[in-house]
Amino acid sequence: MAEIHRLHGGYLLRALMRTTGGDRGKAEDILQETLLRAWQHPEALAAGPEQARPWLFTVARRIAIDHYRMAAARAKEVIGEPVEDRPLADDPYEQVVVARDLALALRRVQKHHREVLVELHLKDRSVVEASARLGVPPGTVKSRNFYAVRALRPVLAAEHGYAPVTG
Known part of the structure; x- marks a missing residue:
């Protein structure tokens, strides 16, 4: 796994940074989940670490799509809204x-x-x-x-x- 991260981690992170609009934390989360799936599916890497990049990019893209779908399905309550910007209830x-x-x-x-x-x-x-x-x-x-x-x-x-x- 260390070899896969060394060979492909930087490329994946740069692509995920573009995909997430520059949100490094989210990009790193998706990268970590991608590498976890690679570890869970060693058969996908049977051709060797050097040939794993297309599979890793596909998995990362699908994980990113899942993240966006989950965020879109959640209620838009207070995402990014400071407490002081919300209207107060009449007291x-x-x-x-x-x-x-x-x-x-x-x-x-x-x-x-x-x-x-x-x-x-x-x-x-x-x-x-x-x-x-x-x-x-x-x-x-x-x-x-x-x-x-x-x-x-x-x-x-x-x-x-x-x-x-x-x-």
Whole structure:
């Protein structure tokens, strides 16, 4: 077997690297399985180690096809998908905790800032609508919003562990 690996292992590995799209681990697995089958079927190598290459390539090709068929038959659950990329299930308790943290943090900012934040972000009103509700010009709403968000970020980060959003 060592002689077969020495004579044909490099050629098989290069061919399997192309077959597997450069996945060296998978190519080495297929090569190992190919050599195992050669060891299990000494009759295929009766002509000698030098003449074994066509048989080895055929076996390797069939094993590679089997690997791809098995991978295709498996469910495509999390193959290559990082955990943080998967959507999280909606957790109603998490929403309650966030709302409580936000309410506590809003108490720490000035009243005119809190009013603007509530109108724009919690009630989802436009600048013009918030301006009309608060009785201040739209430019004032924009300015107060800017300073309110700036004041709220460190409060949320320090007291409730929320990382400040940049950008």
